[in-house]
Amino acid sequence: MQYTDKLPMFENRLVKVFRHLKKTARRQNITCYRVYDRDLPEFLFSIEVYEDHVFVAEYDHRHGMEEAEHEQWLEACIGIISKVMEVEDEKIYVRQRKRKANRQSQYEKRDEEKYEFNVQEDGLTFKVNLSDYLDSGLFLDHRIARHMVRMDAKDKKVLNLFCYTGSFSVYAAAGDAAMVTSVDLSKTYLQWAEDNMKLNNLYDPAKHQFEHADVLQYLDTLKLNTYDLVVLDPPTFSNSKRMKDFLDIQRDHVDILNKVLLATKKGGTIIFSNNYRKFELDTPNINATSIQDITKQTIPFDFEGKIIRKCYKIIK
Template sequence: MFENRLTKVLKHLRKTAKRQGITCFRIYDRDLPEFPLIIELYEDKVYVAEYRSQHGMEEEAYDEWLHASLDVIAKVLQVPADDLHLRTRQRKQNRQSQYEKMDFSKEELIVQEDGLKFKVNLSDYLDSGLFLDHRITRHMVREEAKDKKVLNLFCYTGSFSVYAAAGGAASVTSIDLSKTYLQWAEENMQLNELFDPAKHQYIHADVLQYLDELKMNTYDLVVLDPPTFSNSKRMKDILDIQRDHVEIVNKVLLATKKGGVVYFSNNLRRFVLEEESIQAGSIKNITAQTVPFDFQGKLQRHCFRIVK
């Protein structure tokens, strides 16, 4: 059953990916309840996320099931078992786990997207370093960035920053709580020969606290992609995006020039934007327009284009 499903979706998605010139895409996302896995292809390497669930199996039986599943993935994708990289995710995970190093094997490679290069790590962290679901949103930012002052909050490994710089941004400021990811963001800029300390800044800070330090009416384009929830010890406050989004977005808008654009997204499945409380000129839900072909019908995140 799993093999048939995987064969079918791979054939369909590979055609679309080839037509669009995409070499990194999601193949499978818990399509069958009996196989709670996420499978992504990064060039010729495969990332597999295993979601631990109430499977009711003895550990030995579960291990056999998992190994058999990995064998099927290797067979269908025609890759050696050594090119499969397995990560285990819990059903509920806080933001801190994203920052924690889980391994030290450093399975890194350089991949391409939209003519740009990015470093991904398939072994050491919970996520690869490149969120494939924001492929279209990144392209939008690139198209709008020319001669703009850009701010990338919760920047992670800086993929939005690279796109903005590649689009001719006058400056890009990237802010994140993790020094590791900020360094990674700088490496991604260097890979694309866009690294320029005179134009682009990397700030290590708790974004929630740093919002109060932003100068008013400064930025033309802002990327705001916060976690849904965070109780990281390194943050002063606990973040709950449903509870806190109005305050966060309004503070970001204060730092945005009139007519400037904020791309705001989050992964809370039941998120409701409190539009009437947000001090914006216009708000457009662009979730549907930003869902890539390999996430159709599966993407839980929301995305909004907010104009001051």
């Protein structure tokens, strides 16, 4: 019963962080943000606000509770979240993240509730789904990086690899990019990316293309010196049956980056990010003129001290 006994501790922690982050979010006019991320070892949740909804992901851990006891404990936790954050239970969505789920599996559909709605970020509109997948469709930790892409995109040819639901593509298009090409292996997410473009009245097939492809193979089809700005946010590991090869970002990043650099114009920029905790960039073997670690500059207020991803600005 140790987990049940510590429910007041969870409530106190949530009260403290929510009060602080809510004020900061309001001051910055941000309506989607992370509140809690495994702050206490007994309560391994990430809790995110999506306007008037809350998205809770419970991480797999050895809690030692029987199934019925765990369900009762989880209901008590949801009750605390509802009370502290002043959100009705029916607007709180809970997902469970299993150990070692690779990015492909986390993108696969889990349910058929299809509870979708639109949210605002930086004056743009994005569709999120809190019921059917392990992730909402909008990675909140990239908020600042997306803004950077928007500010740098004017009149540029932009390539977004592993584009997921196309949020970086929308930002680039909103920044008046001359062209945006979005590439992903999932038809579902490419359609979602198109939907996000349409929500912002940016959909223009003459300028912005959506390519259904295995990125590792697609890299070999790229023309030399084509793109001014590339967004590269690959999974740490992927072994989808639809991929010709499996991806290991630590092993493969040099080869991938050098192929992308060949397709990038001289002086062009690659924003490269990944979530591997132990990732080490093999700088000497990357054919770039400049590599800058911009991880700290791209961490939003709600992810300070919690971020595990790395982010680099690479200039050809």
